[in-house]
Amino acid sequence: MSDPAVDTTRGSRRPSGRDAKRAARTARAASTIAYITRKIPYYEVLTEEGLALIEHNADTILEEIGLEFRDDPESIEVLKKGGAEVQGERVRFPRGLCRHIIQASAPREFTQHARNPARSVVIGGKNTVFAPAYGSPFIRNIEDGRRYARIEDFRNFVKLTYMAPSLHHSGGTICEPVDLPVNKRHLDMVYSHIKYSDKPFMGSVTAPERAADSVEMAKITFGPDFIDPATGRPKTVLINLINVNSPMTYDATMLGALKVYARANQACIVTPFILAGAMSPVTVAGTATQTLAEALAGLALIQMLNPGAPMVLGSFASSISMQSGAPTFGTPEPALVLYAMAALARRLGVPFRSGGSLCASKIADAQAAFESAQTLLPTCLAGVNFVLHTAGWLEGGLSMGYEKFVMDVDQAGMMHTLLAGVDLSENGQAMSAIRDVGPGKHFLGCAHTQANFESAFYRSPIADNNSYEQWEADGAQDLNQRANSSWKKQLAEYMPPPIDPAVDEALLAFMKKKKDAVPDSNV
């Protein structure tokens, strides 16, 4: 992996000295931190007693109501052998069984390896990993408005994510490349993550064979490094989103992907996908209870399949408008669910996924920003370990916004500073500055300010803090317009990470073989 690949996507403009400086700065920033390790406390909304009550009720759901595992006799068989009580597709779990099985073998944290080892992330513990949004069929930007996403958009977002110092992970289905056939597009998505980035990424979950293709491509990419010499087991190089069909149902598609990944020692995020009021009760406690019960069952299944397999407890919980039934985001109830679920995951002892920069707004306006901030800040304070949907999310996930992406990346950058906490060193205490300056003077020129000039405050690349007059002279732009300039500039400046040409060729050959084997299909 030492020869830089020829970048056919890059413009022919010659880089200037300013470009070089910017590139150096970007590289420096991007290489500074592979993931966040928090230095501030968790925020929790429930007492020990409240959390125990929810755990008790979750066990009641598992014991009395049970979950359905549909169209997958193999999973049912595994669950039965693991101690569950099976009646047809209904599976009930004796009180405490799932927790016991999980705690006996599940890792509290694990490393997801990137093809660039400096980009590997540790998921769990005090760590937070930011990944872009996932799954939207549309994109939006100022030029095009809203339209179906294409593979070119997918590549663009992989590149923008690669360049974003505040995103640690390349994500998965950043947007659906609707111009490619459904049964083959996973190959191009996985390839794009490998080719245009060197950050860790996600595999396909839409069919078991696509999950298997993702594992194969990871094997090609990592070569002999795929197997951990210490354990003889595959390294975890993929993380994968397994959504529960809430309420209380697992379907064959997701179970199929779960089995492939669990057996290959790749990480699964088991996520009850809940719009409270539709897929769960309208209350915070009820939604958290059901989320926990659903997740416990899937997580236990993974440990039954492969004890010690890495996995993440996921929670995607928002609410609905009681008038229209439409999903709402950034409201207070989902934030309360998030705080509760993060604490419950810590008690269980598995990494936690939730949050992001969620919003219902169709455009990157004030509604989008309010809703996103009201999701991302709780995400960080609660202690989410793997943050999907950190950047780009619009319209309840239906649309991936180019400008929104840039805004969210900026907010994620601020979260790095927040999570670093308060510096109480002698320099942080700054008593020398206060002594130097004294009453009625200003601190701008003092030695302490000069010494801390570079690192003093988080610097937003897109916020406008100029005078009103300067802002007007600059065209009275809103944040959307400045973000538009930013992503276009970034794409023009993109330089790909190096990749071993032999690996690249092998990946392309694998994809060709798979694509030639079956006709295109949109199922």
Next chain:
Amino acid sequence: MSDPAVDTTRGSRRPSGRDAKRAARTARAASTIAYITRKIPYYEVLTEEGLALIEHNADTILEEIGLEFRDDPESIEVLKKGGAEVQGERVRFPRGLCRHIIQASAPREFTQHARNPARSVVIGGKNTVFAPAYGSPFIRNIEDGRRYARIEDFRNFVKLTYMAPSLHHSGGTICEPVDLPVNKRHLDMVYSHIKYSDKPFMGSVTAPERAADSVEMAKITFGPDFIDPATGRPKTVLINLINVNSPMTYDATMLGALKVYARANQACIVTPFILAGAMSPVTVAGTATQTLAEALAGLALIQMLNPGAPMVLGSFASSISMQSGAPTFGTPEPALVLYAMAALARRLGVPFRSGGSLCASKIADAQAAFESAQTLLPTCLAGVNFVLHTAGWLEGGLSMGYEKFVMDVDQAGMMHTLLAGVDLSENGQAMSAIRDVGPGKHFLGCAHTQANFESAFYRSPIADNNSYEQWEADGAQDLNQRANSSWKKQLAEYMPPPIDPAVDEALLAFMKKKKDAVPDSNV
């Protein structure tokens, strides 16, 4: 105070049945809660040890560097008698003196009485009071863009605040009525708060005689109720913003107002106004330390003047752009200062003021929303007791936005739900709903959902959660446009609270006397 005054500001349109329903709903909502009592924990970023270190350093500032009290020999004399060491205008305080004096007599919480007793607020403890923004010379709305504020704008914002169920307090100089002379406009501002609202409000601080006028008008309004029969002292009916000229300087204007209010048993908010990097060190710990030292000195002065006088420790701390020196808002460092200061105020044992919906953005765009949310949510989690600038703030406080106001009121409403925490009652646990529905069904129609339909989730009156197609059919509006419709509709529907005509006449007579006594002046 039983006869409703004739409302000359109201349109002649006859109210419809729908209007009546809305009015009833508004009234119900507005009367539900006079202020918030939190049910969720505080969020703190520093340990006991860290907080003690900042307290120690603050005492070092007070002891070794001292503060300047400029052009006010009387205050200097009071401080000297209270135990401070005076050299000219420089005042130093023996270690621990300020804290000792404050803790000996300052109330941990106090009631600010409103002319409608149902609107009285308790400031301090677990309570949070939301007030609108304060002090901007400009207003902004979609129709006018940005222009100087007028008394009509001031009245509009008093009315909108009165109608906002999530704002508990009418505030003070919501915007500067620049069309009125500087030396008389305080009369019209105080009168507007009394006439067009019945929520508690703030007095003038721009000159001691204007503070005295504010107290006089309060006396007229409360009549014999102004004196608390239990104590023989005046009730606290005004709260007033005393800004420290950071770093480490009190000026005669603010000291003049402070003395008037402290002696009249009216509440002072002593607020170091700090843009870190200019008025304090560039670090979080340094800024918190200096804020604490400055506030301690002013708070101690108040207790020396009138032991037991109600007061609030204030912190207004933001940072600056290290490139331009311009103030920035909604960045992570001020949030860290806020969390630290809230904890320090609790340790001191006085109510705390900070936060709001601050932003640097000139317009109510995504930047404004991100920055405001990144201030308001920390404000609520930290446990701020009196929140100035909750609604309307734009452009670092230079502009009061009509549309921004509506957006911020909505966000403040969400904070009510957040601060109410998680309902763990049997209804909150919702196990009956989960049992009723079971795997694979939906919760929309179940008995539990129906029973909780009205109160289930916070309902934003301005967020758009409709389908993309519906949103397009509705004109593809952004939040700014929907907020514009909202404030115009509200002003059209405004109905004033009743006021005793004799009180109204007395207030008008007092104002006329004061206005006639001196010529207009803009100093």
